[in-house]
Amino acid sequence: MEPTVARTSPPLPGVRGLLDGIPGQRAPRPAEPSAAAPAEVPTGAPAGAPAEPRQGLGRRLPRVPVPFTLSYAAVLAVTSWVTAHAGPALVHALHQASSTDVAHLLRAPVPVLVASALWVAGGFASPFTLGFLIVLSALERRVGGVRTAVVFLLGHVLATLATEVPVGLAVLAGHLPDSSLHRLDYGISFGVAASVGALAGLLRPWLRWPLLAAFGGMLLQDLIAFTDPLTNWGHLIALVTGVVTWPWVRRWQREATGHGEAAVA
Numbered sequence: 001m002e003p004t005v006a007r008t009s010p011p012l013p014g015v016r017g018l019l020d021g022i023p024g025q026r027a028p029r030p031a032e033p034s035a036a037a038p039a040e041v042p043t044g045a046p047a048g049a050p051a052e053p054r055q056g057l058g059r060r061l062p063r064v065p066v067p068f069t070l071s072y073a074a075v076l077a078v079t080s081w082v083t084a085h086a087g088p089a090l091v092h093a094l095h096q097a098s099s100t101d102v103a104h105l106l107r108a109p110v111p112v113l114v115a116s117a118l119w120v121a122g123g124f125a126s127p128f129t130l131g132f133l134i135v136l137s138a139l140e141r142r143v144g145g146v147r148t149a150v151v152f153l154l155g156h157v158l159a160t161l162a163t164e165v166p167v168g169l170a171v172l173a174g175h176l177p178d179s180s181l182h183r184l185d186y187g188i189s190f191g192v193a194a195s196v197g198a199l200a201g202l203l204r205p206w207l208r209w210p211l212l213a214a215f216g217g218m219l220l221q222d223l224i225a226f227t228d229p230l231t232n233w234g235h236l237i238a239l240v241t242g243v244v245t246w247p248w249v250r251r252w253q254r255e256a257t258g259h260g261e262a263a264v265a
Contacts, residue, residue: 068145069136076132076188080124095119095186100160102168102181117156121187128189135195142202143252148195151245155194155238160185163234185231190238193219197242198249215239 083091097104098115105112120126140148164185170176196215200208216239223232 066137066140066145068148069133069140072136073129073133075118076120076129077124079119080129083119083123095184096182098186099183100164100185101183102164102171105161105164106168113157113160116160116186117153117188117191119186119188121189128187128192131192131196132188135192135199139195139199139202139249142199142256143249144256147249147252151198151242151249152191152195154245155197155241156188156191158241159190159194159234159238162237163230167230189231190234193235193238194242194245197239198245199242201243201246201249202253212239212243 082094086094098112098119100112100116120129122128136148136152139151143151167176167180167183171178171180193215196211200212203211216236219232219235219239223229223236226232
């Protein structure tokens, strides 16, 4: 219900002193303006006039510019809470069921590719979560939510297949044990890396190349450290996938905003 401005009526002159012995009669109060239809005040009303009724809540709230990013972040917050508070056995079972390992990709490729992108390796406080919020929101403002999702999923899917298919072939050739078919592989990092590569194509050169150099250099350092070579190769493949989408994201930006190359402060 919208707030209404209370109106104060001037006091009516008393009649008790004029008619002794007769109880004073209370005059009817003037009708209050209806809350459903508050009175309009013309522009330039004098001081002391009732304030103009405020608009509805839906009109006061700003339009959310990045619904895909915020909705996805809410899902990641929920799954991260489950990871932090559920029992270790349950968390391991959920991660294992969502893993894009060779065994799951052969049985149910589409469901497992989607499920694996619902978890954050390292929890919601992971650096990739911050990168997710910054990069995807910036990309979504330029090309829209659906196209941002396409870029994210493209990097996620292609990098996953590029790292898992060789594992399956190596197992068939006898170079890796059968246990390699069931390794844990989940998270949003491939999609984030692809989104970084795509967003770089929409930036001015003075910002584009330092971003690619810094992010690519970090990925190369991880690869040289050789702690998780398959995942590290996947990050580089996803970054290159994002760079390959430059002609498409630039066209999408022109269609969405009517502008060409845009700078980001």
